[in-house]
Amino acid sequence: MTMPTPIKLPPKPRIGLYAVGLRAYWEQFPGLRERLIEYAAFIEKRLSEWGEVYHYGLVDTAEEGRKAGEWLNSRNVDLVFCHAATYSTSSTVLPVHQACKSPVVFLNLQPTDRIDYERTTTGEWLAHCGACPVPEFANAFNRAGISYRVVNGLLGLDYTPSISLTNEITNDRPEAIRAWREIEEWARAAGVPRALRHSRIGFLGNTYSGMLDMYSDFTMIQAQTGVHVEVLEMCDLDRLLQTVTPADVAAKREETLSMFEISGDSPSDPIARKPTEEQMEWSCKVAAAQEKLVREYGLDGLSYYYHGAPGGEYERLQSGFIVGHSLLTARGIPCSGEGDLKTAIAMKICDILGTGGSFSEIVATDYVDGTILLGHDGPFHLKIAEGKPILRGMGLYHGKQGTGVSVEAKVKTGPITTLNVTQTGDGRLKLIVSEAESTDGPIMRIGNTQTPVKFKAHPDEYLTRWFDEAPTHHCAMSIGHNASLFRKVGDLMGLPTVVL
Known part of the structure; x- marks a missing residue:
């Protein structure tokens, strides 16, 4: 039985993405900024399977957060993923969502399943501490009356970046599979309100x-x-x-x-x-x-x-x-x-x-x-x-x-x-x-x-x-x-x- 072609296709969801960090880290720990940008590019590629992705880039100050919020607003996104790539102050993130009212999902995706305790430096640790700022974000958003969602798990890379001091191949780990299943569901679900509005x-x-x-x-x-x-x-x-x-x-x-x-x-x-x-x-x-x-x-x-x-x-x-x-x-x-x-x-x-x-x-x-x-x-x-x-x-x-x-x-x-x-x-x-x-x-x-x-x-x-x-x-x-x-x-x- 051959299925007929659809008469109309629903519009794809418009998905916003940005990563966060602390600007003071970049001079202190060379290569950290570029490493986090590489992680965000991986996330962007995966998200593009389920919608049109609008990737602002790295947000590392409150001023940059305001710019990111206006930029995402101008793209009329249905949902925003914030990658908690490393520690960042909540004052950096809150302005994004005071400007852009689209629903937000925080991504706490650790790149490794276990840090190398013997070899890890402070700079290495900072690339894996995405969970650290999330409770701060949660508290600030709660007090600001802004709802949020969180996906916890592993990043799911199928390779290890050259800068890394530990194994980052986690794509087969259940924590990565579960996290990406959640992310896919959020992305697909975001298409429903857009399609219904049209x-x-x-x-x-x-x-x-x-x-x-x-x-x-x-x-x-x-x-x-x-x-x-x-x-x-x-x-x-x-x-x-x-x-x-x-x-x-x-x-x-x-x-x-x-x-x-x-x-x-x-x-x-x-x-x-x-x-x-x-x-x-x-x-x-x-x-x-x-x-x-x-x-x-x-x-x-x-x-x-x-x-x-x-x-x-x-x-x-x-x-x-x-x-x-x-x-x-x-x-x-x-x-x-x-x-x-x-x-x-x-x-x-x-x-x-x-x-x-x-x-x-x-x-x-x-x-x-x-x-x-x-x-x-x-x-x-x-x-x-x-x-x-x-x-x-x-x-x-x-x-x-x-x-x-x-x-x-x-x-x-x-x-x-x-x-x-x-x-x-x-x-x-x-x-x-x-x-x-x-x-x-x-x-x-x-x-x-x-x-x-x-x-x-x-x-x-x-x-x-x-x-x-x-x-x-x-x-x-x-x-x-x-x-x-x-x-x-x-x-x-x-x-x-x-x-x-």
């Missing part, structure tokens, strides 16, 4: 009537995430449907057949049958119109639902939604059903991070296997599927109007993380995160997405804890264990985050 999520139709947990204030959404909500009408989609050509339909049919397996009749459910030729043709025509809608309005995501009057044209139009919205989700435009805007944002966060993000809710509990079945009646994130998803023709959409083609699929077996974006009584968004395992257990053959998930606790215990957090009843399912990463996203977005 995102336009379409809201097509309305929210399913009566699902009170899903109703949200568009102003609140933009205020807390930066996302612009573009309100769309079914007539916008219908207008574009009229422009779809037979060639458009044929191209979408080819894309659909490359991504899905066409089912026969379900052996168990009489309403889930082999899609008819008419259903397939209509789904592909609607899918072509859906892509036109995304391109015309510059969308980065979509939340949709339309009930429609029985037998009306818009009821027929919405009956063809699931295939096209699954294709769009696979191309970086996550689509959430039932007008659940908060879950569209959860899916977008997962997609920005490259971890998937498939639309899900509780389906059933399997007490024999100790799993909870998560899924929905569409759409599905094809990039995280176990095998090739199946298309089934549905004689009816349960709880909704119309008939059409639906997706039957499961998330690939292995580690997964659910991300729930909910709203609390005071109007604040909150992230609820759960790590688990997707299993190879059986699923129903009813034309819905379903994945058996084993959480760390017994299903009843897990559900009690989840319900206690007052979640939105939908969530985004991502692949991998991403709790640490999602927690950092919540930190940088200023959203409370609960990990179950």
Whole structure:
């Protein structure tokens, strides 16, 4: 199964970097300054794997700190890494972040796993004492009301600088691997607020009537995430449907057949049958119109639902939604059903991070296997599927109007993380995160997405804890264990985050 190319790529995070030291050291200990600059160049190279790096250089006085803060401000960075390369006064560092309000992470990365006690000089020691100033920074920042984060560990060089008096090859040490995993997560997490601030999520139709947990204030959404909500009408989609050509339909049919397996009749459910030729043709025509809608309005995501009057044209139009919205989700435009805007944002966060993000809710509990079945009646994130998803023709959409083609699929077996974006009584968004395992257990053959998930606790215990957090009843399912990463996203977005 060949994945289609993304329609839009999220912007890369803009990462600030500088190193600190004490100017008095440079004349006292020749070569120390150059050595620290070499370490910073190594850090810059590693960070460039995850974003655009803006490296100011060495900050060694309060005056230089003010200049660095203004310089980083002018680069509009999303996150700043301060390498505590050696001792530096807090008065050198604080001005940087009084000028530049972007979140800061202090890097306490010792170059060696153990100094050579017999040979080490004062100058040599100063190249390894990055932990020394960090508590001073922490105290000053706390009293200044500026939040900070710290990564501790080893620098992770794969060579030893010529000036060094000890072994600095630490790239295979667990302390280096752990530190760089943390740094990577901070860098990737920094891309989420930037991407959301540049995102336009379409809201097509309305929210399913009566699902009170899903109703949200568009102003609140933009205020807390930066996302612009573009309100769309079914007539916008219908207008574009009229422009779809037979060639458009044929191209979408080819894309659909490359991504899905066409089912026969379900052996168990009489309403889930082999899609008819008419259903397939209509789904592909609607899918072509859906892509036109995304391109015309510059969308980065979509939340949709339309009930429609029985037998009306818009009821027929919405009956063809699931295939096209699954294709769009696979191309970086996550689509959430039932007008659940908060879950569209959860899916977008997962997609920005490259971890998937498939639309899900509780389906059933399997007490024999100790799993909870998560899924929905569409759409599905094809990039995280176990095998090739199946298309089934549905004689009816349960709880909704119309008939059409639906997706039957499961998330690939292995580690997964659910991300729930909910709203609390005071109007604040909150992230609820759960790590688990997707299993190879059986699923129903009813034309819905379903994945058996084993959480760390017994299903009843897990559900009690989840319900206690007052979640939105939908969530985004991502692949991998991403709790640490999602927690950092919540930190940088200023959203409370609960990990179950």
